[in-house]
Amino acid sequence: MKSNHKIKDFGIFALPGMFCFFAVVIIPFIYGVYLTLTDWNGVSQTKNFIGLANFAGVMQDKQFWSSLLLTFKYVIVVVILVNVIAFGIAYLLTRGIKGQNFFRAGFFTPNLIGGIVLGYIWQFVFSRVFVGIGESTGWSLFETSWLSDPNKAFAALVLVSVWQLSGYMILIYVAGFMGLSEDVMEAASIDGASGFAKLKNIILPLMMSSITICLFLTLSRAFMVYDVNLSLTSGGPYGSTEMAAMHVYEKAFTSRQFGVGQAEAFILFIVVACISGLQVYLTKKQEVEA
Numbered sequence: 001m002k003s004n005h006k007i008k009d010f011g012i013f014a015l016p017g018m019f020c021f022f023a024v025v026i027i028p029f030i031y032g033v034y035l036t037l038t039d040w041n042g043v044s045q046t047k048n049f050i051g052l053a054n055f056a057g058v059m060q061d062k063q064f065w066s067s068l069l070l071t072f073k074y075v076i077v078v079v080i081l082v083n084v085i086a087f088g089i090a091y092l093l094t095r096g097i098k099g100q101n102f103f104r105a106g107f108f109t110p111n112l113i114g115g116i117v118l119g120y121i122w123q124f125v126f127s128r129v130f131v132g133i134g135e136s137t138g139w140s141l142f143e144t145s146w147l148s149d150p151n152k153a154f155a156a157l158v159l160v161s162v163w164q165l166s167g168y169m170i171l172i173y174v175a176g177f178m179g180l181s182e183d184v185m186e187a188a189s190i191d192g193a194s195g196f197a198k199l200k201n202i203i204l205p206l207m208m209s210s211i212t213i214c215l216f217l218t219l220s221r222a223f224m225v226y227d228v229n230l231s232l233t234s235g236g237p238y239g240s241t242e243m244a245a246m247h248v249y250e251k252a253f254t255s256r257q258f259g260v261g262q263a264e265a266f267i268l269f270i271v272v273a274c275i276s277g278l279q280v281y282l283t284k285k286q287e288v289e290a
Contacts, residue, residue: 035262042258054263063239064264067247068271074154074243075222078161082218083211086166090173104174108167115164119231122160123147150240153233157241160228165221169214176210205286212283216276223272244268 036054038047058064089107093100110118127145134142146152184202204211226245229235235242235250242250248268252261 032262033266035259036266038259040258041256042252043256050259054259055267057257057260058263058267061251061260061264063242064244064247064251067242068244068268070154070242071223071225071244074158074161074225075219077158078165078222079215079218081158081162082165082169083214085162086169086214087173087207087211089166090170090177093170094174094177104170107170110164111167113164115225115227116231118160118164119228122156123232126156147233148237150237153237153241157229157233160232161222161225164228165218169218172210172214172217173207176207180206208283208287212280212287215279215283219276219279220272223268223275 035047037049037051039050039053040047093104093107097103113121126147130142131145133139134144146156180203184206189198224245225243226249229241229243229246233241235246244264245268248261248265251264252258255261
């Protein structure tokens with residue numbers, strides 16, 4: 001009777017979630033892997049099996065590897081800036097400053113705005129507001145739209161992404177700081193630990209669980225950036241800001257090379273999974289308990 005009761009509970013609570021997971025994640029993933037072995041163009045009813053020809057096409061697609069390299073550059077800059085800024089702001093917002101709850105809500109607000117809308121808002125800022133500031137002040141940095149220059153367009157994409165992602169990471173770091181043991185911090189102060197020594201030897205080790213989560217989230221979101229890339233720069237100017245996710249979409253749905261696009265998406269998935277898994281493994285090893 002007890003085992004039957006457990007089976008019934010499992011069926012009620014676990015099966016719906018497992019069904020949704022398989023229907024939305026596992027089955028589409030397996031079907032996507034199958035499509036990498038066909039010549040399907042995304043429209044026709046026939047799917048001819050062509051083996052690994054699509055992966056051979058990926059190897060010859062220089063634009064994909066260029067976009068992937070740009071994505072690596074983008075990910076490195078965004079992950080570092082987001083986590084350093086979020087960690088620093090979270091530290092300040094847990095020091096008991098006046099109005100800290102208001103500031104927490106304010107910093108989180110950009111994360112509530114969808115990437116498409118956010119991109120169009122900042123497109124107006126870079127093209128109109130910044131140019132207006134440049135015309136009135138004579139500052140060369142703002143004389144022309146950042147989105148018309150390849151280097152500035154990349155910086156604009158990084159700026160918007162950091163502005164959007166930092167708020168969510170701040171909340172995670174705030175929760176981590178609030179979970180620090182007061183006894184440990186007081187003992188460190190009594191022992192004469194300076195601010196930097198306390199940060200390096202006590203706060204950072206105890207915050208590693210929060211750092212693990214934030215690094216994983218920023219890595220995965222930065223690698224898969226598409227909405228902000230589409231609405232802010234559309235990959236321009238001259239394809240200089242086309243990230244890997246956008247290139248995959250263009251290859252599959254615009255160029256109608258669905259098999260090649262799916263193969264590129266699979267390679268991107270493997271890259272992200274390996275890097276994220278390695279990051280979690282390395283940071284988990286650094287975690288300690290108070």
